[in-house]
Amino acid sequence: MTLDRQYVLGAIFGLLALGAAAMLVDVLATVFFAVTVAYLLSPLREELTRRGASSWQASLISTMAGVLAVVALTLPLVLVVAVRLDAIISFLSSLPGTFVVDIYGFSTTITLAEARSVAIGYGRQLARTFALAVPVLALKLTVFVMVVFALLSHTAETHRALIALAPRSYRNVVRALSRRTRATLFAIYVLQAATAAGTFAVALVLFFLLGYPYFFTLAVLSAILQFLPVVGPSLLIGLLVIAHLITDDPTRAALVFVFGSVFVAWLPDVLIRPRLARETADLPGSLYFVGFVGGLLTLGPVGVIAGPLAVALVIEAGDLLSDELNQVSIGED
Numbered sequence: 001m002t003l004d005r006q007y008v009l010g011a012i013f014g015l016l017a018l019g020a021a022a023m024l025v026d027v028l029a030t031v032f033f034a035v036t037v038a039y040l041l042s043p044l045r046e047e048l049t050r051r052g053a054s055s056w057q058a059s060l061i062s063t064m065a066g067v068l069a070v071v072a073l074t075l076p077l078v079l080v081v082a083v084r085l086d087a088i089i090s091f092l093s094s095l096p097g098t099f100v101v102d103i104y105g106f107s108t109t110i111t112l113a114e115a116r117s118v119a120i121g122y123g124r125q126l127a128r129t130f131a132l133a134v135p136v137l138a139l140k141l142t143v144f145v146m147v148v149f150a151l152l153s154h155t156a157e158t159h160r161a162l163i164a165l166a167p168r169s170y171r172n173v174v175r176a177l178s179r180r181t182r183a184t185l186f187a188i189y190v191l192q193a194a195t196a197a198g199t200f201a202v203a204l205v206l207f208f209l210l211g212y213p214y215f216f217t218l219a220v221l222s223a224i225l226q227f228l229p230v231v232g233p234s235l236l237i238g239l240l241v242i243a244h245l246i247t248d249d250p251t252r253a254a255l256v257f258v259f260g261s262v263f264v265a266w267l268p269d270v271l272i273r274p275r276l277a278r279e280t281a282d283l284p285g286s287l288y289f290v291g292f293v294g295g296l297l298t299l300g301p302v303g304v305i306a307g308p309l310a311v312a313l314v315i316e317a318g319d320l321l322s323d324e325l326n327q328v329s330i331g332e333d
Contacts, residue, residue, distance in 0.1 A: 029302035030140045034147035036305055037066050038155075040185045045152050059153040066148055067141075073193055076200070076220040173320055180316035184309050191273060196226040198268040199233060206263050210255060222264050227304065228292070234265040287311050 021028055041062045048058035200223035207215035218240075222233040237260040244253035288308050295307015 027140060027143050029300070030143050031147055032302055032306065034144045035151065036185050036309075037070070037144075037189070038148045038151035039182065040189055041066050041148070041152060042155050045155060055153060059149055062152050063145060063149040067145055069193070070144075073196070076216075077224060080217050080220045176320055177313055177316055180312055181309065184312040185305075188305055188308060192227050195268050195272045196223040198272050199223050199226045199264060202268060203233070203264045206259055210252070210259070226268070232265060232269075234261065237261055237265055287315070 045058045045062040203222040204219035207218045225233045241253045241257045291308035291311035295303025
């Protein structure tokens, strides 16, 4: 095949892909999510194939594992939204609009009215959106399952097609970007999910022992906040401390600050992350935070994945460029 023919076919492929994305924009986020999950599950499929499973069986088992993992991670959040959202809104409504902090003669007034009204409005909007989106979510889950299974059952063909799109001299670049993608997705999905699960377990016990009536809800929120880089569950601990100070309960505030900071905000990171971090892309926390927040604000929920992944790929491309320039410089010397 001539080089011109390859470029023409590549251009046709790109145009058709853009056209398909425009027509499927409502499920584009679901497809992107499915592609990243399938990419991460491909080593499991390969391992099952090596152990004697057929290609179809390995793809089916891997797809089921991915679906079960997604359901296990999202089910607690669904339960909180469906069962406890009204109670959370009522609690926020009961908070005073302002409160006075007096520490060692220093007194200041903190206004919470505007933040409270925003949180309440967002909670009510979330409840309405969730009620209307249940049928749509069921359809998107079906699309997710079908895309993941299709990609896993044709992993080799897809990989060869992607590699073939790049000229031979650039295929090492494609492989390097592929390794960075897998490591980043591992960090986002596996490491974050494992840390969130550990946070949920610890927080469930701690908030129960501290006597919170909605300990399950607080544990779920702690696990969700574990996906928020840098800040994490410390945000929830801080809000609980403020809430207890507002209601003149400094003892409870001190208890949740000390034990929550140690066991919820700090301990899961120390116990879980070091054991899994060697498999990740080693993305600096500050850049991960930039990718997380930027992706979330730009693309919505899918940006939680796309943002850090984009930052990681930029870093990998920069490393490749730096290595190339250094080799050229050494050759000239």
